[in-house]
Amino acid sequence: MKTGERFTRDAWFEIGLQLLATEGEKALTIDRLCQTAERTKGSFYHHFKSHDEFVTALLAYWQFEYTNRIIARVEQLEDLSDRRRELDRLAASVDSRLERAIRRWSGVDERVQFMLKQVDEQRIQYLAKLICELGQPTEEMAYELAVIEYAAFVGLQQLFPEAESQWIERLIHRVTQLISSEK
Template sequence: MTTAERLTRKDWLDTGLQLLGSEGEKALTIERLCQVTCRTKGSFYHHFKNHGEFINALLEYWQSEYTNRIITTVEQLDNLSDRRRELDRLAAGIDRHIERAIRNWSGVNRRVQLVLKQVDEQRIQYLVGLISEMGQIDEKIALELAIVEYSTFVGLQQLFPNADSHWLEQIFNRFNQMASAYCVALHRKELE
């Protein structure tokens, strides 16, 4: 981007997420954002009333891009197995540095903690729906499997922040195969 190009609100938010992922929440100052974008504070204030509004917008943007957009994309597919594969692919491609930074930030910021809790619950509930559809199983068991699956997703982000997205996708796919086999076995047992 050249200095002659006008930054959009989205450009500021993208820059914020990248800074968060690479330098942590302390880098989310107006000064640092302006330095990275080669823009003045006036340009920042053209889009955001103050720093607090920027942080709120950043958290909403992260939720929108990293959760809502993914769910919407996956839901456009008709076939359950296609939806699962697409979810695995998109989840594996999430910027793990940003996700880790959000989790770290939530430890020191109540607003971030509340947004992260909402996102975690939204993601888990989406998995509950997919798992329920996959195995025609009790919602309690679907919730337990969703929690294990989501914990695997979060754990892999923490343990392997630089992992290849293809490798992560394979791990997610392997979990789905195990969960599917479990659901089939459970369903057979109920029929006996």
């Protein structure tokens, strides 16, 4: 951002998510955020009344950017197979460092735990909807398959933190193939 340009809430969120991904939740202090942003505390407080307000808004931003926006992009495609491939591609491209950091943080902060449960359920519900649309005969089975697939995805992020997104995408595709063959 150029000097003199207005520093937005989203800019604070992007810095927060980057710090969270690289250094963990302990880096999300107002001092550290301001230092990284090269802004004053006054600039921070212009956008947020408190650190708690920032954390709550940061979590909502994460949900919007890494769940709602992905679903919206996938939904723009008409062909169901294209939707499926695009969802796998976008999911694999998500920064696994950030996802792991949020999961770790949820172990020590109830607000984060609550939001993570919401996001996990939203992602599973969307995946179940897509599985159903692709021909799974029952909603119950589609939901169960979505849980299995999502658990595999989260497990891949945890087990292989340095993996290339293309490799993760390939493995997600393999899981999808296994699940699809068991209709």
